[in-house]
Amino acid sequence: MLLQVEKLNKAFGGLKAVNNVDFSIQSGEIVGLIGPNGSGKTTTLNLLTGFLKPDSGSIMFDGKEIAGSPRCSMCGNGIARTFQLVKPFLNLTAVQNVMIGRTFGKEATMNLKLAEEDSFSILEKVGLRSRAYVLAKDMTLMQRKRLELARALAAKPKLLLLDELMAGLNHAEADEAMETIREIRASGITILIVEHIVKAIMGLSDRIIVLNMGEKVAEGTAQEIMYDPRVIDVYLGKSHA
Amino acid sequence: MKKNLSFVIALVVTAALAAVPLFVKKDSLLTYLCMILLYVSLASSWNILGGYTGQVNLGHSAFFGLGAIATRLLWFAGWNILLAMLVGGLLAIAFALLIGSPAFKLRGAYFTIGTLALGQILYATVGNLFPQISSMPVQDLISYTLVTRYYLFLAVALITVLAATLVANSRWGLGMMAVREQEDAAESLGVNAFQHKLLALVLSAFLAGLAGGAFAFFQIGYYPQYPFSPIWTLDSTMMAYIGGTGTILGPIIGAIFFVVLKEVLSLNLAEFHPTVFGILFILVVLFLPGGFMGLWKRIKDKQQKKRESMAELSHP
Numbered sequence: 424m425l426l427q428v429e430k431l432n433k434a435f436g437g438l439k440a441v442n443n444v445d446f447s448i449q450s451g452e453i454v455g456l457i458g459p460n461g462s463g464k465t466t467t468l469n470l471l472t473g474f475l476k477p478d479s480g481s482i483m484f485d486g487k488e489i490a491g492s493p494r495c496s497m498c499g500n501g502i503a504r505t506f507q508l509v510k511p512f513l514n515l516t517a518v519q520n521v522m523i524g525r526t527f528g529k530e531a532t533m534n535l536k537l538a539e540e541d542s543f544s545i546l547e548k549v550g551l552r553s554r555a556y557v558l559a560k561d562m563t564l565m566q567r568k569r570l571e572l573a574r575a576l577a578a579k580p581k582l583l584l585l586d587e588l589m590a591g592l593n594h595a596e597a598d599e600a601m602e603t604i605r606e607i608r609a610s611g612i613t614i615l616i617v618e619h620i621v622k623a624i625m626g627l628s629d630r631i632i633v634l635n636m637g638e639k640v641a642e643g644t645a646q647e648i649m650y651d652p653r654v655i656d657v658y659l660g661k662s663h664a
Numbered sequence: 665m666k667k668n669l670s671f672v673i674a675l676v677v678t679a680a681l682a683a684v685p686l687f688v689k690k691d692s693l694l695t696y697l698c699m700i701l702l703y704v705s706l707a708s709s710w711n712i713l714g715g716y717t718g719q720v721n722l723g724h725s726a727f728f729g730l731g732a733i734a735t736r737l738l739w740f741a742g743w744n745i746l747l748a749m750l751v752g753g754l755l756a757i758a759f760a761l762l763i764g765s766p767a768f769k770l771r772g773a774y775f776t777i778g779t780l781a782l783g784q785i786l787y788a789t790v791g792n793l794f795p796q797i798s799s800m801p802v803q804d805l806i807s808y809t810l811v812t813r814y815y816l817f818l819a820v821a822l823i824t825v826l827a828a829t830l831v832a833n834s835r836w837g838l839g840m841m842a843v844r845e846q847e848d849a850a851e852s853l854g855v856n857a858f859q860h861k862l863l864a865l866v867l868s869a870f871l872a873g874l875a876g877g878a879f880a881f882f883q884i885g886y887y888p889q890y891p892f893s894p895i896w897t898l899d900s901t902m903m904a905y906i907g908g909t910g911t912i913l914g915p916i917i918g919a920i921f922f923v924v925l926k927e928v929l930s931l932n933l934a935e936f937h938p939t940v941f942g943i944l945f946i947l948v949v950l951f952l953p954g955g956f957m958g959l960w961k962r963i964k965d966k967q968q969k970k971r972e973s974m975a976e977l978s979h980p
Contacts, residue, residue: 472852498854506852512845514910523842526835527854533835571849578853 424483425450425582425613426471431480431490433466440466441477442637448582453604453614455628455645459657462634464617465507468584471615472504473497485581498528503580505571507587507617511559517570518542518555521577528578542577549573549603565596569603576607583607585616589623601627625649633657681818685811694810698882700923701817702875705824706896707903707915709871712828714901715909716837717864718844719768720776722897723783727756727869729790729892731876736798736888739881745816749877756873757866764862771847783894791889799885813882820878824871829912831867840864841910902945908957917956 426448433441441463448454456464469475471482473494482490489500503524512520521542525532532538546552549569554562559570568588575583585604589597601623608614618624624631625645633641633648635657641648648654688694710724731752738748763782770778800808831837839860842850847857876891899922900915907918922941929937952959 474848474852495851495854495856498852504852506849510846510849512842512849514845515841519838519841523838523850523855524853526838527842527850529854531854535833535835535838574849574853 424448425485426615427481427483428471429481429483431467431470431482432478433470433475434478439637441470444480444634444637444639446632446639446642448613448615450581450613451608451611452629453608453616453627455624455631456615456617456634457619457624457631458634458640461636463637464634465586466637467634468504468586468615468617471497471584472502498578498580499531501529501579501581502584503528503575503578503582504584505568505575505586505588507590509564509567509571511562511567511570511574513560514558516556516558517546517551517562517573520559520570521545521573524574524577528580530579542573545573545577548576548606550599564591568592568600572603572607576612580612582613582615585614585618587617587619589618589620597623678822682815685814691810694814696923696927698810698814698817700920701814701821702879702882703900703903703919703923704821704916705817705875705878706872706900707907707919708821708824708828708912709868709875710897710900711904711909711911711915712831712840712871713861713864713868715904715911715914716828716832716844717840717861719861719864720901721779721865721868722776722894722901723763723779723781723786724868724872724900725892725894725896726759726783726786727872728876728879728896729786729889730756730759731873732880732891733790733794733876733888734873735877736880740801745877745881749874749881752877752880753870753873756869756876760865760869761862764865767865768858768861780894783892783897787889787892787894790892791887794888796887797885798888805884808884813878816878816881820871820874823874825912825916827867827871831864832912836860836863844910902941904955905945906948906955908955911957914955914957921956 424447428446431441431444458464470477473492476491480490481488485501522538525538525541543555546555549572551566551569554566559567589600592600597620604627628645631645631648632639633654640653640657641651714720734755735748735752738751739745767775767778839855842855843857843860851857879891903918903922904915906921908914926937929940948955
């Protein structure tokens with residue numbers, strides 16, 4: 424088991440954003456995390472990456488308890504993420520953006536020359552090789568998303584958390600992104616995706632976890648989830664279940 | 665290739681600056697060059713934290729002042745000037761470490777206001793503790809030579825620019841720029857933002873402290889409070905912005921431009937020159953983001969694009 428989350432809790436004032444959530448992820452899986460707006464998906468991601476401290480609960484990752492660890496240590500533990508609203512280093516070039524992942528992430532190198540070479544090949548992987556010297560602020564949304572992915576990959580994670588990577592992309596772009604995600608998995612990286620695009624999440628995930636109002640409602644394969652009355656209830660209301 | 669060229673240019677400029685006292689015999693001109701070198705040190709050291717790391721520090725004069733006061737006292741007590749300066753720099757580091765933790769709890773504009781307040785507190789405190797003017801003892805006045813001061817300012821400026829260059833091109837520099845651009849993303853990639861800010865602050869403080877030491881060795885008489893004055897901070901901040909923050913050359917160009925313009929203005933406009941600088945600063949922030957260096961880069965980019973489109977036209 425790569426990731427084991429037990430009885431995870433986080434409240435904002437009186438609102439229980441994540442309420443006693445348990446789930447686990449095995450090495451090599453692609454797991455989808457879905458749920459309506461405000462169901463606790465991004466909060467869960469933020470708890471896993473140290474951006475928020477859990478009120479209680481345990482997060483075992485790779486045999487180590489990481490709940491509440493500082494966020495800058497998560498990458499060293501082997502967890503990298505992308506952000507729902509992309510956060511590129513705007514005034515740095517694409518290759519500099521990626522080099523930061525390579526020089527500070529897991530298996531970080533102190534050798535900038537080596538980091539630069541590696542960064543070029545990672546940019547190649549996400550299709551940005553020709554844009555290596557372009558500033559991130561001069562890139563399109565699609566390119567920025569790819570850049571953010573490249574940056575996270577450069578940090579050599581075991582687990583990659585993708586927060587709505589495909590939001591705002593058109594059909595062709597989303598298809599390309601799905602292909603890239605499959606390639607990343609094939610390279611041995613475990614992936615947790617939060618996504619609203621049904622086609623993407625159904626097509627990619629080995630297993631899907633459904634959250635609603637901070638609680639886990641269901642878990643299973645895409646087929647199981649689609650016909651689960653509890654899930655239909657969450658999305659469409661009781662009468663449809 | 666490009667790196668080698670910059671290295672050669674830097675060497676030539678250094679050699680030329682080192683040779684200046686052989687040719688320049690006029691004290692007024694040499695003093696003038698001393699001021700430029702001092703401001704290069706101050707603006708470049710400010711730039712490490714303010715430009716590369718994105719933490720706009722309006723209390724920079726505190727480090728300059730601490731370096732000056734420690735150096736002055738120790739030097740008058742009979743210490744070797746270089747040793748006294750080193751202690752001045754270390755005192756600035758000690759203060760940086762003391763304020764670093766609480767100050768970096770603040771982000772953005774709040775950090776800036778906090779450092780401004782710290783600088784002002786120190787300015788007022790030193791004024792109360794040392795109300796007497798500090799004058800050089802007679803034996804030092806007799807042996808006073810401007811050329812020694814010039815070389816000391818030159819050495820501090822060189823050390824500062826060299827240190828800034830080395831840091832900016834290192835892994836630490838990458839981390840600092842990541843923190844400046846997007847702190848959350850930087851931390852998610854393993855950059856410890858606090859560590860990087862603190863390192864930038866410590867380095868910036870030490871170099872400003874050295875500059876303060878050189879000033880204490882140079883200035884014949886002044887109130888000990890004077891180097892703590894916010895004017896030093898504001899001047900160096902403006903220079904960095906006018907020349908271009910987050911670049912090595914920016915603060916240097918800014919310092920030269922600023923000192924020359926100040927001289928011209930104070931000759932012609934007397935008391936109005938701060939007003940002119942205020943307006944100039946606003947204009948740069950509004951219309952010239954990135955300062956002179958930013959402008960230079962935009963011009964180069966445009967030429968590059970033109971060349972590319974020309975190439976496309978000729979080879980369709």
